[in-house]
Amino acid sequence: MDAKALWQRYQNWLYFHEGLGLYLDISRMGFDHAFVDSLRPKFDKAFADMAELEKGAIANPDEGRMVGHYWLRNPDLAPTPELTQEIVQTLEQIEAFAEKVHTGAIHPPKASRFTDIISIGIGGSALGPEFVAEALAPDFPSLKIHFIDNSDPAGIDRTLNQLQDNLASTLVLVISKSGGTPEPRNGMIEVKAAYASKKLDFAKQAVAITSVDSNLDKVAQKEGWLARFPMYDWVGGRTSELSAVGLVPAALQGIDIRAMIEGAKEMDDATRVPNLENNPAALLALGWYFSGNGKGEKDMVVLPYKDSLLLFSRYLQQLVMESIGKEKDLDGNTVYQGIAVYGNKGSTDQHAYVQQLREGIPNFFATFIEVLEDREGKSLEIEPGVTSGDFLSGFLLGTRQALYENQRDSITVTIPQVNPKTVGALIALYERAVGLYASLVNVNAYHQPGVEAGKKAAAVILELQSKVMAVLQKEKTALSLEEVAQKAGAAEEVEAIYKILRHLHANGRGVVLQGELGKPGSLKVSVG
Numbered sequence: 171m172d173a174k175a176l177w178q179r180y181q182n183w184l185y186f187h188e189g190l191g192l193y194l195d196i197s198r199m200g201f202d203h204a205f206v207d208s209l210r211p212k213f214d215k216a217f218a219d220m221a222e223l224e225k226g227a228i229a230n231p232d233e234g235r236m237v238g239h240y241w242l243r244n245p246d247l248a249p250t251p252e253l254t255q256e257i258v259q260t261l262e263q264i265e266a267f268a269e270k271v272h273t274g275a276i277h278p279p280k281a282s283r284f285t286d287i288i289s290i291g292i293g294g295s296a297l298g299p300e301f302v303a304e305a306l307a308p309d310f311p312s313l314k315i316h317f318i319d320n321s322d323p324a325g326i327d328r329t330l331n332q333l334q335d336n337l338a339s340t341l342v343l344v345i346s347k348s349g350g351t352p353e354p355r356n357g358m359i360e361v362k363a364a365y366a367s368k369k370l371d372f373a374k375q376a377v378a379i380t381s382v383d384s385n386l387d388k389v390a391q392k393e394g395w396l397a398r399f400p401m402y403d404w405v406g407g408r409t410s411e412l413s414a415v416g417l418v419p420a421a422l423q424g425i426d427i428r429a430m431i432e433g434a435k436e437m438d439d440a441t442r443v444p445n446l447e448n449n450p451a452a453l454l455a456l457g458w459y460f461s462g463n464g465k466g467e468k469d470m471v472v473l474p475y476k477d478s479l480l481l482f483s484r485y486l487q488q489l490v491m492e493s494i495g496k497e498k499d500l501d502g503n504t505v506y507q508g509i510a511v512y513g514n515k516g517s518t519d520q521h522a523y524v525q526q527l528r529e530g531i532p533n534f535f536a537t538f539i540e541v542l543e544d545r546e547g548k549s550l551e552i553e554p555g556v557t558s559g560d561f562l563s564g565f566l567l568g569t570r571q572a573l574y575e576n577q578r579d580s581i582t583v584t585i586p587q588v589n590p591k592t593v594g595a596l597i598a599l600y601e602r603a604v605g606l607y608a609s610l611v612n613v614n615a616y617h618q619p620g621v622e623a624g625k626k627a628a629a630v631i632l633e634l635q636s637k638v639m640a641v642l643q644k645e646k647t648a649l650s651l652e653e654v655a656q657k658a659g660a661a662e663e664v665e666a667i668y669k670i671l672r673h674l675h676a677n678g679r680g681v682v683l684q685g686e687l688g689k690p691g692s693l694k695v696s697v698g
């Protein structure tokens with residue numbers, strides 16, 4: 171396409187949201203009008219599905235649940251007055267709590283103010299709060315946030331060590347919708363122990379964000395934690411950033427949560443429009459469908475040219491991959507759907523993997539996130555008439571152009587500034603795009619049956635570990651791995667048993683391995 175035609179195509183397809191100052195450009199995706207027309211019936215269905223979902227239909231049939239994250243930004247949309255009231259009240263409670271923490275009206279027993287937060291959670295209970303903290307937290311927040319989002323003992327130690335002297339003034343948020351996920355449970359127990367070792371009253375410094383009556387909620391209630399905020403069963407983990415899950419940590423860091431909600435609401439209004447050309451989420455979904463042939467054949471590479479948006483791709487990874495990555499479609503057919511998402515930030519990634527994007531395997535489409543405002547205030551001129559921001563902008567435009575020249579498609583989302591409103595809008599834009607795309611490819615975007623398999627397998631390993639240790643504790647002499655497996659009644663599991671024992675051995679857990687480490691079959695095992 172020549173430059174003039176391309177400029178025309180750019181203008182034809184450009185979407186602009188005036189209130190948010192947000193642009194979406196899908197002109198560098200190679201679809202034509204025939205393709206767009208062929209998708210219109212699917213989009214009509216997707217818009218109708220979305221309208222039903224917003225009215226409170228059971229949009230997650232496998233779990234028999236409503237899907238209501240849109241109500242969080244516009245409580246009047248909730249299907250019952252009770253739900254509307256609950257949403258409004260929770261928001262007010264969050265603001266009142268944050269305000270009291272900031273003024274010191276709520277303070278820890280041994281300090282006049284809270285100075286830090288440890289936020290414990292994983293998946294949807296971590297990725298949103300982490301993304302928003304990176305994007306929006308002030309440079310010197312009134313409370314500095316630290317995350318524990320794994321069951322990694324060294325990671326937990328690092329966070330606790332960094333906080334050593336500040337634990338007495340650290341507020342702990344334990345975030346888990348189900349209240350039963352092992353990783354946050356483990357993190358909570360470890361942090362509790364650290365508080366106990368410093369003779370601190372954990373309960374007086376702890377807040378639970380979880381479903382009413384979950385295990386976590388019961389513990390928090392029984393121990394009299396400082397506060398509890400509800401998570402609703404009609405909000406999925408990966409769409410929970412604008413529920414208490416994301417709003418409590420954001421408000422505590424001094425981020426304007428009303429502006430985040432307002433940005434999301436404005437975007438929701440724009441993405442509710444049942445017209446492909448005037449709906450930015452539908453345009454995104456159209457681009458994804460075109461690029462991956464409706465089967466996720468191409469990966470989504472997300473490149474925000476702004477440091478503060480570094481974690482957006484990680485956030486989107488869960489939102490997109492957990493929602494779309496499904497074996498079965500809604501009719502039970504085996505479809506193996508998905509779209510792989512990765513990316514960090516530009517221009518940094520240009521010095522890492524953009525070489526492959528430009529010249530290597532063409533199995534992706536790029537999404538550039540452009541931020542018009544370089545920084546608050548004036549910029550230094552690095553060269554006459556040129557600032558660092560001009561370079562960054564040039565790198566983005568240049569990479570977009572270079573990819574296009576090599577027939578690599580790209581989408582560009584442009585926002586005026588990274589602020590609570592635009593971040594809320596970005597979250598809402600992608601939530602809706604995922605919902606619409608899921609409808610186009612006929613999958614349930616709101617469940618995650620595949621995640622269970624890994625959890626169950628992990629539980630089986632821990633059970634095997636107990637059996638193996640029970641066997642070894644009874645034995646007087648060292649056994650081969652086969653003998654251990656036999657005696658544990660798990661003859662088929664020798665390899666898993668070997669790995670369990672090697673891990674225990676490496677951690678001074680009393681397991682003695684004799685023989686050649688490189689030849690596991692030669693090992694004799696005992697407990698010392």
Ligand SMILES: O=P(O)(O)OC[C@H]1O[C@H](O)[C@H](O)[C@@H](O)[C@@H]1O
Pocket residue numbers: 292293294295345346347348349350351354407408492618621
């Ligand atoms: O918030 P939680 O219930 O602890 O869940 C945390 C995460 O765990 C899971 O295994 C799910 O796959 C995620 O969707 C969820 O966000």
